[in-house]
Amino acid sequence: MDISLTPEQLALRDEIRGYMDALMTPALRDELSGEQREGGGPQYRLALRKMGADGWIRRSWPEAYGGRDTGPVEQYIFSDEVIRAGFPYPFLTTDGVGPVLAEVASPTIRDAVVEPILRGECIVAIGYSEPGAGTDLASLSTRAEKRGDKWVINGQKIWTSFGHVADYVWLAARTDPDAPKKHHGISMFLVPTSAQGFSFTPINTLGVRTNATYYQDIELDAAYQVGPLNGGWKMITDQLNRERLSLVNHGPCELLFEQVAAWAANTDAAEGGRVIDLPWVRHNLARVKSGLEVLRLVCFKQAWSMSQAELGMAQASAAKIYGSEFFVETWRLLLEILGQPGAIKAGSEGALLKGALEHRYRSGSVLTFGGGTNEVQRDIVAAAGLLMPRYR
Amino acid sequence: MDFSINEDQQAVVQLAGQILQGEVTADYLHAVEAQGQRFDPRLWQKLAEAGLLGVSIDEAHGGMGFDFEALCLLIEEAGKTLPPVPLIPVLTAAMTLQQYAAAEQRERWLPGIAAGNLLVTTALSEPASDDPCTPSAGLQASGEGWLLFGCKHMVVAADQADAMLLSARFGNELVLLAVATTAVGISVVAQEVTTGEPQFTVTFDSVRVSRSDIIARGADAHCALESLVQHTLVASACMTLGVTETMLRLTAGYTAEREQFGRPIATFQAVSHRAADAFIDVENLRLACQQAASLLSKQSDATQAVMIAKIWASDVAHRVSQSSQHLHGGIGVDRDYPLFRYCLWAKQLELTLGGGNAYLMRLGDAIAQEFTRRAAKPLLDSNAA
Numbered sequence: 119m120d121i122s123l124t125p126e127q128l129a130l131r132d133e134i135r136g137y138m139d140a141l142m143t144p145a146l147r148d149e150l151s152g153e154q155r156e157g158g159g160p161q162y163r164l165a166l167r168k169m170g171a172d173g174w175i176r177r178s179w180p181e182a183y184g185g186r187d188t189g190p191v192e193q194y195i196f197s198d199e200v201i202r203a204g205f206p207y208p209f210l211t212t213d214g215v216g217p218v219l220a221e222v223a224s225p226t227i228r229d230a231v232v233e234p235i236l237r238g239e240c241i242v243a244i245g246y247s248e249p250g251a252g253t254d255l256a257s258l259s260t261r262a263e264k265r266g267d268k269w270v271i272n273g274q275k276i277w278t279s280f281g282h283v284a285d286y287v288w289l290a291a292r293t294d295p296d297a298p299k300k301h302h303g304i305s306m307f308l309v310p311t312s313a314q315g316f317s318f319t320p321i322n323t324l325g326v327r328t329n330a331t332y333y334q335d336i337e338l339d340a341a342y343q344v345g346p347l348n349g350g351w352k353m354i355t356d357q358l359n360r361e362r363l364s365l366v367n368h369g370p371c372e373l374l375f376e377q378v379a380a381w382a383a384n385t386d387a388a389e390g391g392r393v394i395d396l397p398w399v400r401h402n403l404a405r406v407k408s409g410l411e412v413l414r415l416v417c418f419k420q421a422w423s424m425s426q427a428e429l430g431m432a433q434a435s436a437a438k439i440y441g442s443e444f445f446v447e448t449w450r451l452l453l454e455i456l457g458q459p460g461a462i463k464a465g466s467e468g469a470l471l472k473g474a475l476e477h478r479y480r481s482g483s484v485l486t487f488g489g490g491t492n493e494v495q496r497d498i499v500a501a502a503g504l505l506m507p508r509y510r
Numbered sequence: 511m512d513f514s515i516n517e518d519q520q521a522v523v524q525l526a527g528q529i530l531q532g533e534v535t536a537d538y539l540h541a542v543e544a545q546g547q548r549f550d551p552r553l554w555q556k557l558a559e560a561g562l563l564g565v566s567i568d569e570a571h572g573g574m575g576f577d578f579e580a581l582c583l584l585i586e587e588a589g590k591t592l593p594p595v596p597l598i599p600v601l602t603a604a605m606t607l608q609q610y611a612a613a614e615q616r617e618r619w620l621p622g623i624a625a626g627n628l629l630v631t632t633a634l635s636e637p638a639s640d641d642p643c644t645p646s647a648g649l650q651a652s653g654e655g656w657l658l659f660g661c662k663h664m665v666v667a668a669d670q671a672d673a674m675l676l677s678a679r680f681g682n683e684l685v686l687l688a689v690a691t692t693a694v695g696i697s698v699v700a701q702e703v704t705t706g707e708p709q710f711t712v713t714f715d716s717v718r719v720s721r722s723d724i725i726a727r728g729a730d731a732h733c734a735l736e737s738l739v740q741h742t743l744v745a746s747a748c749m750t751l752g753v754t755e756t757m758l759r760l761t762a763g764y765t766a767e768r769e770q771f772g773r774p775i776a777t778f779q780a781v782s783h784r785a786a787d788a789f790i791d792v793e794n795l796r797l798a799c800q801q802a803a804s805l806l807s808k809q810s811d812a813t814q815a816v817m818i819a820k821i822w823a824s825d826v827a828h829r830v831s832q833s834s835q836h837l838h839g840g841i842g843v844d845r846d847y848p849l850f851r852y853c854l855w856a857k858q859l860e861l862t863l864g865g866g867n868a869y870l871m872r873l874g875d876a877i878a879q880e881f882t883r884r885a886a887k888p889l890l891d892s893n894a895a
Contacts, residue, residue: 119513119579120511121804121806123511224661284760314603348692382881382883384883392882394881399874400871402874407818408817408870408873411801412797415797418511421515422511422513432789440794496779496783500783500785500786505762506776506777506778506785507766508782510775
């Protein structure tokens with residue numbers, strides 16, 4: 119057993135850290151600190167294209183796509199550094215939907231979409247959830263009907279993040295309303311956001327902007343239906359399982375822990391000494407550190423297990439539960455150290471750490487229910503990890 | 511990066527599991543608990559014959575020559591079965607002797623420990639302190655040697671031991687010694703602890719100590735004792751892992767069988783979710799243990815990793831124990847059902863060398879030191895302003 123990064127992995131980490139540092143120009147940081155925090159602005163598009171041109175997006179892809187087929191541990195290092203740098207990288211496009219399209223889409227779609235994704239020129243949003251279908255996703259009611267050789271799509275999706283800037287929506291729609299089990303009548307579509315009948319309205323959440331997206335009599339050629347007809351459910355769950363792993367990276371948490379500890383070591387306490395000399399501050403920092411170290415191990419163990427092709431469902435769900443709930447606790451413990459000024463927003467007079475924690479705590483809560491709510495994850499842990507029977 | 515267990519380590523797990531699962535049955539433990547002596551010399555000998563007492567002792571001294579990770583896996587198996595033998599103190603004493611003792615001292619103790627005919631325990635705690643680097647016990651010069659005065663307590667298997675590793679002060683100097691239990695001036699009084707493990711108060715009154723009993727002095731003694739404490743903490747965390755894994759397995763099994771309101775209680779989410787949380791706790795503890803054991807095996811700096819393993823072990827011991835008892839209901843506290851032993855061990859291990867919050871404070875101090883040192887230099891990160 120050797121739970122440390124190899125010299126090559128450390129060098130890769132440093133290389134990406136240096137690269138991202140240069141990529142995050144003042145203009146890009148400025149754009150990402152305002153209305154376009156979630157990405158999609160002109161500076162963001164430029165940076166993403168640069169990452170594509172420099173080969174970073176295709177790096178983890180097979181050699182057939184010009185990639186280097188890097189392993190899951192290297193890919194984790196990459197994603198961790200990118201998130202740590204504060205760049206809203208479109209992982210769902212590059213590592214979620216992209217590989218599926220490369221594998222099962224028709225040659226036309228593949229040529230039109232996969233190469234642009236790898237060049238950093240194409241963003242795909244996810245269209246799964248609906249107002250009436252969240253945790254119980256299989257009850258979705260967006261319809262796709264075959265009329266002649268066209269598909270016609272009608273319905274509404276919600277929480278379509280990136281939907282206002284994306285080139286496509288990866289859409290789950292019901293193609294067989296009469297299927298005996300509701301999971302069996304769902305198919306996947308790639309909907310161009312330029313299609314007639316597509317529209318969106320913003321949803322401003324506590325932390326980030328997302329969208330409701332509307333699909334009204336959208337006509338699509340047959341090639342835009344991707345994968346087996348009525349076989350969409352497995353594609354969705356496979357993608358969600360992959361996504362689950364990328365939700366709880368340790369990097370951003372580590373960065374904020376270090377920033378708060380450095381702030382506390384440099385800031386005078388009203389009681390005398392520095393803030394970091396206060397026993398309760400040390401206690402908070404130690405709680406974050408002891409949890410963070412295990413989160414780092416959980417993430418690397420997941421990546422390593424994937425490289426051994428043995429990742430268990432219980433472990434993936436356990437990581438998602440632990441990570442998302444640890445984040446919530448961490449933002450609280452770190453904000454306590456900043457104290458009252460921790461509530462000052464980014465850009466305002468007196469904001470600490472550029473308001474990063476004020477924003478983090480607001481956006482942090484979504485992870486406990488997003489990407490598969492933690493109650494369902496606990497069901498999975500009990501069933502797959504402890505072989506406990508489930509209620510039917 | 512490699513989380514796998516190598517072949518030698520797998521062999522240790524298999525061998526230990528086979529002996530311990532075979533020998534340490536519920537009936538056996540009931541019989542042991544009914545008698546006065548909670549030490550089984552026959553089982554001790556069996557473990558020695560299998561080579562397990564020498565798991566981390568050099569082959570040159572009659573051991574298997576495996577690393578500390580292998581020792582930890584053996585201890586985890588002991589956590590699953592709770593055999594009435596003092597594995598943690600003896601095996602960590604052997605590691606300390608191997609690394610810090612002189613050649614003739616190693617020759618004197620290690621082959622005997624591996625063979626099971628010499629039992630060397632550790633006496634780390636005093637009534638007023640769990641830290642062997644700040645002992646009250648003291649040495650006075652006397653002729654060619656020294657006289658030892660003082661008191662150690664909660665010494666495991668002191669009644670069976672041939673010798674014990676302990677620390678004392680000689681003036682301002684810290685000294686690590688191996689004291690033979692047959693020496694004149696030693697008195698041993700039994701202490702009844704929560705698990706029933708045989709522990710003792712050992713008092714030293716003018717006990718003669720010779721040069722050959724001294725393992726290390728000064729800075730060397732400090733290193734040796736810190737290392738002994740670290741290995742003890744991590745081995746205890748690994749035993750906690752075995753204990754909590756077993757409690758969890760019992761809980762999952764019991765709730766899947768037990769029916770109320772016409773269905774297995776495991777099918778209530780209030781039950782299964784609490785068990786799922788315990789599963790996450792145990793898996794996280796496993797990683798914290800593996801990290802600390804791996805760093806100690808490589809003799810890398812493990813200071814923070816050991817504290818983190820201890821913090822997790824203490825929290826997880828408590829949480830999983832309470833969840834397991836609760837989810838079992840009455841059967842969980844019935845001494846005819848095996849769960850209670852694991853609950854008792856969970857608490858004893860949680861408190862061994864201090865509780866989790868004591869280590870949380872130490873970790874906080876270490877973090878503060880690290881960042882205060884960095885702050886003394888110009889700030890590199892403008893974000894921190």
